[in-house]
Amino acid sequence: MTDKRPTLTLKPKAKPARTAASQGGGKPRPAAAPAQAEASKPAQATAPKPSYRPSAERAAARSAPPAPRDTARLRPSHEVKVAPQRDYRPDLKADSLALSLLGAANAVARVRGGSALPQALSAVFGAYEVTPQARGAIQDIAYRTMRQLGRCETLLGLMTSKAPEPPMLDGLLCAALALLDPPQGGQPPYEAFTVVDQAVTAAASHPDFAHAKAMVNAVLRRFLRERETLVEQALKQPLARWNYPQWWIDSTRSAYPQDWEAILTAGNAHPPLTLRVNRRRLDVAAYLEMLRAAGFDATQVGPSAVRLAQAVNVSQIPGFHEGLVSVQDAGAQLAAPLLDLADGMRVLDACAAPGGKSGHILETAEVELTSVDADPARLARVRDNLGRLGLAATLLAAEAQEGGWWDGRAFDRILADVPCTASGIVRRHPDIRWLRRKSDTLQLATLSSKILDNLWQMLLPNGKLLFVTCSLWPQESEAQAAAFAARHDALRLDAPGQLLPASGAGQDHDGLFYALFQKKAA
Ligand SMILES: C[S@@+](CC[C@H](N)C(=O)[O-])C[C@H]1O[C@@H](n2cnc3c(N)ncnc32)[C@H](O)[C@@H]1O
Numbered sequence: 001m002t003d004k005r006p007t008l009t010l011k012p013k014a015k016p017a018r019t020a021a022s023q024g025g026g027k028p029r030p031a032a033a034p035a036q037a038e039a040s041k042p043a044q045a046t047a048p049k050p051s052y053r054p055s056a057e058r059a060a061a062r063s064a065p066p067a068p069r070d071t072a073r074l075r076p077s078h079e080v081k082v083a084p085q086r087d088y089r090p091d092l093k094a095d096s097l098a099l100s101l102l103g104a105a106n107a108v109a110r111v112r113g114g115s116a117l118p119q120a121l122s123a124v125f126g127a128y129e130v131t132p133q134a135r136g137a138i139q140d141i142a143y144r145t146m147r148q149l150g151r152c153e154t155l156l157g158l159m160t161s162k163a164p165e166p167p168m169l170d171g172l173l174c175a176a177l178a179l180l181d182p183p184q185g186g187q188p189p190y191e192a193f194t195v196v197d198q199a200v201t202a203a204a205s206h207p208d209f210a211h212a213k214a215m216v217n218a219v220l221r222r223f224l225r226e227r228e229t230l231v232e233q234a235l236k237q238p239l240a241r242w243n244y245p246q247w248w249i250d251s252t253r254s255a256y257p258q259d260w261e262a263i264l265t266a267g268n269a270h271p272p273l274t275l276r277v278n279r280r281r282l283d284v285a286a287y288l289e290m291l292r293a294a295g296f297d298a299t300q301v302g303p304s305a306v307r308l309a310q311a312v313n314v315s316q317i318p319g320f321h322e323g324l325v326s327v328q329d330a331g332a333q334l335a336a337p338l339l340d341l342a343d344g345m346r347v348l349d350a351c352a353a354p355g356g357k358s359g360h361i362l363e364t365a366e367v368e369l370t371s372v373d374a375d376p377a378r379l380a381r382v383r384d385n386l387g388r389l390g391l392a393a394t395l396l397a398a399e400a401q402e403g404g405w406w407d408g409r410a411f412d413r414i415l416a417d418v419p420c421t422a423s424g425i426v427r428r429h430p431d432i433r434w435l436r437r438k439s440d441t442l443q444l445a446t447l448s449s450k451i452l453d454n455l456w457q458m459l460l461p462n463g464k465l466l467f468v469t470c471s472l473w474p475q476e477s478e479a480q481a482a483a484f485a486a487r488h489d490a491l492r493l494d495a496p497g498q499l500l501p502a503s504g505a506g507q508d509h510d511g512l513f514y515a516l517f518q519k520k521a522a
Contacts, residue, residue: 086110086168087127090205094131097190097198101175102206103128103138108145108171117146117431140189145171145178146430147243147268152177154240158230159219169209169216172202176220181231183268196220243268247438248423255474259500263472263511266501267426267433272508273311276328276356277304278389280363287324294318301508303337304360305330323389328356329425331499331509335415336360338466338495338516341367345412349393350400350455353378355385357417357468362391369393370411372400401450403457410460418448420471424501424511445476452484461522464493467515472500477513490517 086106092099103124110120121142125135145152152174156164164170176199182188190198199220203213223230234240238249242264253260277287284300291298296318297309307330308317319325335357341347343366349358352371361369373379376397383395398405400416421441422432452467459465467484469477477498485492493516501511 085206085208088207089128090202092201092205094134096201097137097194098201098205099128099130100134100137100141101172101179101195101199102168102202103130103134104141104145104175105168105171105202107138107142108149108174109167111146111431111434112167112171114435116435117142117429120431141175141179143430144182145175146434148178148181148183149174149434150239150243150245151181151234151241154234154237155181155223155230156219158233159222160215164209164212164215166208168206169203169212172199172209173216173219175199176216177223180220180223181227192224196224244433248433248436251423251438251441251473255472256500263500266503266511268430269427269503270311271329271427271510272503273308274301274328274330274333274508275306275308275317275325276333276360276363277306277325278323278363279304281324287319290318290324302330302333305333307508321388326356326359326385326389328360329428329510330507331512332356332470333360334496334512334514335417335466335468336364338514339364339413339415340464341365341413343367346370346409347413347415348372348411348455348458349415349417350451351417351419352395353382355382357415358382358393359385359389359391361415362386362393363389367413370396372396372398372405374399401447401454403454406458410463411458412460412463414455414459414463414465415468416448416452416455416465417468418444418451420444420448420469420476421473422470423472424470424499424513427501427503428510441471441473441475445480448476449480449484452480453487456484456488456490456519459519461519463519465490465517465519466495467513467517469513470510471513472498472511474498478515481513481515484515485517488517489520491520492516493518 086109090099090102092102106124106127107117107120110123111117115123121139124130124138128134130138155177156170156173164173176195179188179190179195180192196217200213200217203216204210238246242249244252244264244267249260249264252263256263277284282290284304284306287306288298288300291306291308298306299309301307305328306325314320314327317325317327320327339347339361341361341364345365345367347361347367347369349361349369349371351373352358353373353375355371358369358371361367371379371382371393372395373382374397379395379397382393386392396405400418421436421444422429423436426432448469452465455465467481469480471477481492484490495514495516496512497514499509499512499514502509
């Protein structure tokens with residue numbers, strides 16, 4: 001989505017088209033429920049973190065006296081670049097849609113700068129010091145925008161001659177368009193003219209783009225007037241049609257010539273909130289009863305998996321804080337059973353954070369578990385998650401492709417849930433498609449083959465290694481598994497292989513890959 005548009009002016013009108021949407025107005029509808037489940041599992045990519053100035057420093061900068069005129073004279077004005085005030089907290093009402101739009105615009109701009117959306121949102125929440133309700137609204141708008149970014153950018157491209165600058169202004173327009181133009185069949189969460197009015201208020205409140213408030217008004221009103229023509233034109237471009245970068249569409253199509261459209265569509269759906277029942281503490285029937293008593297509608301979708309009919313904040317899930325359940329996709333719940341665990345085994349979870357599968361392993365049998373992850377901050381989440389479940393493992397912050405951390409005692413079972421492009425879990429992490437580059441696939445496949453080779457020497461004869469990715473690309477999954485089996489003369493046992501993402505009454509899970517290997521007896 002590199003934009004090469006030269007200067008920012010409004011393009012001349014397309015053929016005007018009157019639409020029902022242009023007749024809207026009136027009071028705002030309530031904000032959609034926050035996308036809590038979406039934020040519960042962060043992206044695997046460790047994206048570059050944005051840098052901020054501490055708020056005290058920002059305050060000092062705001063109250064600093066203006067630079068003496070002489071200083072300005074020393075440099076021609078075109079060399080003086082004003083640093084964008086991304087963390088500027090405008091004087092907007094805490095519960096206003098304008099503040100939520102601005103927060104979402106900020107998060108979208110950070111993602112475009114390389115940050116993963118959960119981190120971008122944390123930064124925005126910290127900078128704006130928003131209420132929990134506003135957090136929910138910002139998060140909801142930001143996730144909606146990520147799912148429709150290709151379409152919104154294409155529409156903007158049709159209405160302006162250059163990508164709006166600074167990036168937050170572009171983010172604001174995309175966020176507003178995402179609210180005005182929900183996916184097919186979707187109900188707009190706010191009245192159209194409220195969105196326009198609040199987007200203009202948001203623009204006017206920010207020193208970096210207050211000058212563009214008339215442009216924001218003009219673009220959004222034009223969209224409402226000419227929606228039909230603009231959308232029809234936009235949808236001719238695959239970026240707008242599918243909301244993925246072209247390379248992603250091409251890769252999916254070449255790997256799955258029959259299913260690529262269904263796969264791309266599944267990646268744009270809202271993920272369900274699926275729970276794993278801690279069967280050490282209670283069985284699924286008892287938990288379903290507990291949910292019913294608390295007024296929740298839910299269905300069993302796997303041996304330990306329960307899907308809630310409505311997503312809610314984790315703090316509202318009955319038994320969550322007490323460790324009766326964890327949030328985990330139904331497909332991810334296949335790992336622990338495939339490991340064929342028994343009490344007393346030594347087990348390694350080599351890429352463990354945030355600890356979903358570590359928790360499931362410990363719920364399944366009395367094993368001695370070592371959980372390794374390269375990212376110490378993410379490893380802390382394993383400790384927290386196991387703590388909530390009342391379970392414990394040895395936690396090591398280390399690189400799984402290296403051996404320095406290993407005490408030399410071989411393992412009965414190894415889980416290698418390796419870092420990958422995460423192309424199978426885009427419905428939970430709609431930012432991933434915009435953050436990834438095509439070359440990441442090869443780089444990550446190279447790293448995971450090093451990890452697998454290193455772990456194999458740590459496995460006992462007859463021991464089993466389960467290789468897992470949440471990728472859809474064969475280079476990271478089946479091709480990798482086949483090459484590994486050949487390199488090590490490993491037995492390949494029964495496992496699901498590539499699970500394509502599915503959503504529906506019967507099956508509803510992310511896209512994951514499973515290959516199970518056994519080491520031959522010595
Ligand atoms: C797919 S996630 C693991 C999810 C986890 N198994 C679960 O179920 O919650 C991959 C993890 O690998 C970690 N990672 C990335 N590179 C690594 C490396 N070289 N060695 C060990 N862990 C690594 C990432 O920090 C990330 O937490």
